[in-house]
Amino acid sequence: MVDGDPADEFRAAVERLTELADEVAAERSQEAVLDAVADLRVAIARAYRGRRPRSDSGGGARKRILAHLVKHRGEWVGSDELAAVSGIGEWARRVRELRGEQGYEIEEGGGRYRLVSEEPDTVRRDRFKTVTDLRNADGSATERVQALLETLVGQAVTAEELNRVAHGKDGAGVARQIRSRELLPIETSADAPDLNPGDHRLVSIREIDRLHPSQRLFPEDLRRQVFSRDRFTCRSCRLGRLSLKVPRDQVFYLVVGHLDAAPDAVADLPADRLTSLVRLATSCNRCTAAGVSG
Missing domain, CATH: 1.20.5 (Single alpha-helices involved in coiled-coils or other helix-helix interfaces)
Incomplete structure (x- = not known):
């Protein structure tokens, strides 16, 4: 034979x-x-x-996988089935490319995949390109992460996106360092309940909206305790992250206020009083700027 x-x-x-x-x-x-x-x-x-056909360097296999998912749209397709359809060993990578580079919504669970819509999500596709472009940009991990947060200002940035731009480093840790050093109002799930764990969001890039230096004294875990206790609501104006009353067209974020001292004098407090939960209160950026305390 x-x-x-x-x-x-x-x-x-x-x-x-x-x-x-x-x-x-x-x-x-x-x-x-x-x-x-x-x-x-x-x-x-x-x-x-x-x-092998020239297109099998990736494009051909990707097209075959997409055609198969489209044919069975809304149905769960097994990984072994996609491997057979693609004819290549790196079929899972092609699925990721369909999700990221081309914006198709493909659900995954238990080794199975399901195409939700035949039309790609252009917003998802454009965002993937934005993250990829910044990942390939020059500069340090810190510079790239800050550029990502500034480019997507007002939007939640996932831990995966931060890590990609940071080249596999702890992107969340880099974002926390940027918040502390640059005093940029970068939120996490400790500051805003609509964010998932690992997500970060830069609220504003305006100089006037930067954090007061005293906020460096209140780490994320402490902020989480204070804001959660106060239901993410400013004690002065009663507006909060759980309230629908927050104006959409205005910059709004929470900060930690101290009942015993103004922001400029907080650093002079004894350590035990500085971090005492009963002496800390949730405030917002606007009330703090106006000199109003809880």
């Missing part, structure tokens, strides 16, 4: 698979079917002398 006509081998393999159609329908003889599929692959390889 080694010296036979590859085209004849292909026909024989196809014929063998056809003969097994009833076995497949009855969910029998799986090993025999897999052997026949293997023979078919060998015949194809021999027919093309081991050559």
Whole structure:
């Protein structure tokens, strides 16, 4: 058979698979079917002398996966099925490319995949490009992460996106360092209940909206305790992150206020009074700027 006509081998393999159609329908003889599929692959390889279509560097496999998902839109498709359809070992990477580079909403669970819509999400696609462009930009991890937060100002940035731009480093840690050093109003789930753990959001890039230096004295864990206790609501104006009364067109974020001292004098307090929860209160940037305390 080694010296036979590859085209004849292909026909024989196809014929063998056809003969097994009833076995497949009855969910029998799986090993025999897999052997026949293997023979078919060998015949194809021999027919093309081991050559692969030029598009199989990625584009062809990706198209085949997408076509299969579109054909079964809304249905769960197994990973082994996508591997067979793609014909390459890196099929999972092609699925990620369909999600990220092209913006298709593909759900994943238990080793299965499901295409939600045949139309790609252009917003998702453009955002992936933004993150990719910043990941490939020059500069340090800190500079790239800050550029990402500023580019997506007002939007939640995921931990995965931060890590990509930071080249695998702790992107969340870099964002916290930027908040402390630059006093940028960068929120986490400790500051805003609509953010998921690991998400970060730069509220504003305006100089006037930067944090007061005293906020460096209140780490994330402490902020979480204070804001959660006060239901993420400013004690002075009663506006908060859980309230629908926060004006959408105005910059609003929470800060920690101290009942015993103004922001400029907080650093002079003894350590035990500085971090005492009963002496701390949730305030907002606007009330703090106006000199109003809880």
